Amino acid sequence: MRIAQAEVVVTCPGRNFVTLKITTEDGVTGLGDATLNGRELAVAAYLSEHVAPVLVGRDASRIEDTWQYLFQGAYWRRGPVTMTAIAAVDTALWDIKGKVAGLPVYQLLGGACRDGVTVYGHANGDDVDELLEQVARFRDLGYRAVRVQVAVPGIEHSYGVSRDKLFYEPADAASPTQATWSTQRYLSFVPNAIGRVREEFGPELRLLHDVHHRLTPIEAARLGKALEPYGLTWLEDPVPADLQEGFRLLRQHTTVPIAVGEVFSSIWDCHQLIREQLIDYIRTTVVHAGGISHLRRIFDLAALHHVRSGSHGATDLSPVAMAAALHVDLSIPNFGLQEYMRHTDETDAVFPHTYRFEEGCLHPGEAPGLGVELDLEAAARYPYRAAQLPTNRLEDGTVHPW
Numbered sequence: 003m004r005i006a007q008a009e010v011v012v013t014c015p016g017r018n019f020v021t022l023k024i025t026t027e028d029g030v031t032g033l034g035d036a037t038l039n040g041r042e043l044a045v046a047a048y049l050s051e052h053v054a055p056v057l058v059g060r061d062a063s064r065i066e067d068t069w070q071y072l073f074q075g076a077y078w079r080r081g082p083v084t085m086t087a088i089a090a091v092d093t094a095l096w097d098i099k100g101k102v103a104g105l106p107v108y109q110l111l112g113g114a115c116r117d118g119v120t121v122y123g124h125a126n127g128d129d130v131d132e133l134l135e136q137v138a139r140f141r142d143l144g145y146r147a148v149r150v151q152v153a154v155p156g157i158e159h160s161y162g163v164s165r166d167k168l169f170y171e172p173a174d175a176a177s178p179t180q181a182t183w184s185t186q187r188y189l190s191f192v193p194n195a196i197g198r199v200r201e202e203f204g205p206e207l208r209l210l211h212d213v214h215h216r217l218t219p220i221e222a223a224r225l226g227k228a229l230e231p232y233g234l235t236w237l238e239d240p241v242p243a244d245l246q247e248g249f250r251l252l253r254q255h256t257t258v259p260i261a262v263g264e265v266f267s268s269i270w271d272c273h274q275l276i277r278e279q280l281i282d283y284i285r286t287t288v289v290h291a292g293g294i295s296h297l298r299r300i301f302d303l304a305a306l307h308h309v310r311s312g313s314h315g316a317t318d319l320s321p322v323a324m325a326a327a328l329h330v331d332l333s334i335p336n337f338g339l340q341e342y343m344r345h346t347d348e349t350d351a352v353f354p355h356t357y358r359f360e361e362g363c364l365h366p367g368e369a370p371g372l373g374v375e376l377d378l379e380a381a382a383r384y385p386y387r388a389a390q391l392p393t394n395r396l397e398d399g400t401v402h403p404w
């Protein structure tokens with residue numbers, strides 16, 4: 003089963019997606035998401051210039067061998083561009099293997115460990131009242147877990163707050179939006195806001211909050227302690243996660259569960275966090291952490307250390323990545339929670355899929371492979387549009403993590 007063709011498709015049905023489509027000599031096709039928000043064309047070029055030519059003629063059934071060939075063969079290991087490109091190839095080859103076997107990918111990974119994949123949605127508001135309305139909306143849609151974000155008075159372009167309440171896309175302009183940050187304003191406002199959500203909705207609804215890498219460990223410890231009475235499922239990305247040992251300080255001060263990893267591209271970015279049990283949820287995802295094969299390796303390490311999965315699932319992950327994540331989520335013993343942000347109708351039409359939402363859970367469906375197709379005619383109607391993620395500055399003009 004040789005690979006005959008590997009094509010890169012860039013489309014923008016509301017936001018940019020890069021997709022790798024691999025076709026075998028006998029006409030079986032597989033899809034892999036290769037979208038790296040704000041840096042899409044770098045991965046597209048990596049794939050079409052450097053990867054597609056060496057894929058043609060290779061045995062499509064050799065997934066692990068191809069992964070190792072691309073990882074070790076590049077010499078320049080790791081990094082988000084390389085790992086996203088490898089992820090796309092790996093995911094597409096799992097899709098092909100499933101179609102050839104006539105089985106959904108989760109069956110190839112060992113079969114279902116649960117009935118469905120519990121997901122969380124994003125509720126956000128310009129103020130606490132609007133946030134409460136939005137949490138109620140998600141609850142009424144059937145969600146059992148909700149991420150809560152609120153605009154902080156005095157902070158322009160607060161993270162996580164969007165005009166369209168079902169779709170959040172921060173990469174909105176060809177040149178980056180300038181956001182501002184004040185730790186003081188944030189820390190004095192957010193704990194009470196989350197407290198009001200807990201008070202209004204009672205103890206059962208699972209609540210999460212994303213700090214988006216903006217605090218130092220001791221500031222994050224203060225926030226964690228302030229949030230302890232409200233029983234968060236997790237506090238996400240409390241600090242920039244480059245310094246894995248930096249989490250020790252935070253861990254010594256608070257019992258708030260910590261979730262980290264959406265920007266990680268390999269097991270090497272999180273092995274210390276996992277081995278030292280410095281986190282509770284690892285949020286690496288199929289598309290940015292080397293595909294299904296590598297993600298499963300990370301989650302297996304996590305399982306040994308009481309760390310559960312919590313894969314990133316923002317709108318910049320295409321339906322192909324979403325489906326792949328669901329097959330992994332369904333089949334691993336240490337699944338925690340899956341982020342789920344709905345895509346626009348245009349995106350769903352470009353990527354028809356079998357996964358479905360029901361009573362707070364997603365299920366990948368029973369179609370062979372991933373259960374996602376790419377409608378090339380529909381994709382061609384939406385040409386690439388340059389869009390970058392925002393940048394952030396303190397009130398005195400200093401660059402700060404966004």
Ligand code: EZ4
Binds near residue numbers: 318
């Ligand atoms: O800002 O995916 O948890 N979700 C997130 C996302 C990220 C975007 C960046 O591309 O933090 O909304």
Ligand code: CO
Binds near residue numbers: 212238
């Ligand atoms: Co996040």
